Amino acid sequence: MSKRIDVESLNVYYGDFLAVEDVNIEIEPRSVTAFIGPSGCGKSTFLRTLNRMHEVVPGARVEGKVNLDGEDLYGRGVDPVRVRSQVGMVFQRPNPFPTMSIRDNVLAGAKLNSRRMSRAAADELVESSLRGANLWEEVKDRLGKPGSGLSGGQQQRLCIARTIAVKPDVILMDEPCSALDPISTLAVEDLISELQEEYTVVIVTHNMQQAARVSHKTAFFNIAGTGKPGKLIEYAPTQEIFNNPKDRATEDYVSGRFG
Structure with a gap:
């Protein structure tokens, strides 16, 4: 598990509208990378291109390459469903399947990928995934209860356990703590730090302190104005972005002067 991502000259479109322009970025395996920037700058749109979720939107498309350990995820004949099992996504708001038990929520992705397994193998996958998400001890006695409870x-x-159960190489997180209280946010941040030991983790966040706490490298995206494409302005080790940015716009954003 855990793979390198290399993005080359990526342009992201919604129909004829260029939403994100000419992104080039290298994301190391077993690391946490944070995407920051003002609302509407394209960071979440770009995140979704990394597992081909973007193209689910009618008329959406990309130009350029997204390489996962050298394989172009947009290459001819590449199955987007396979891509999404390799590159998992955790969304802004928790979205457990409301009619499913905790156990069935964990197994949902694996079953969707037609993985047949014995009861014992399923039980082992549920426990290992919940342990990987630091949730096992809290729910082990109520696995049959609804996840929505x-x-x-x-x-x-x-939801992170459900993602882990599919055994991805990369985990994408789109503002995973924005709907959570401070204590729950800390629990997820601690988990992110543990996940990077096995996975490549990419997180979009509006929380500057969170980016500084959890990430090794930070990418700052910006937009010149309404109707303009978002652009990657600066990408560097997180301490450099926050303490010694090279671009004035980066400095203004991380210091709170705009955004």
Whole structure:
């Protein structure tokens, strides 16, 4: 598990509208990379191109390359469903399947990928995934209860367990803590730090302190104005972005002068 991402000259479109322009970025395996920037700058749109979720939107398309350990995820004949199992996504709001138990939520992705397994193998996958999401001890005695009955922070970790169960190489997180209270946010941040030991993790966040706490490198995206494409302005080790940025716009953003 855990693979390198190399993005080359990527342009992201919604129909004829260029939403994100000419992104070039290298993301190392077993690391946490944060995407920051003002609302509407394209960071979440770009994040979704990394597992081909962007193209689910009618008329959406990309130009350029997204390489996962050298394989172009947009190459001819590449199955987007396989891509999404390799590159998992955790969304802004916890979205456990409301009619499913905690156990069935964890297994949902694996079953969707037609993985047949014995009851014992399924039980082992549920436990290992929930342990990987730091949730096992909290839910091990109520695996048959609905996932929607958990707290917000627990639901988000359940969604992370569901993602882990598919055994991806990369985990994408789109503002995973924005709907959580401070204690739940801390639990998810601690989990992110543990996940990078096995996975490549990419997180979009509006929380500057969170980016500084959890990431190794930070990418700052910006937009020149309404109707203009978002652009990657600066990408560097997180301490450099926050303490010694090279671009004035980066400095203004991380210091709170705009955004």
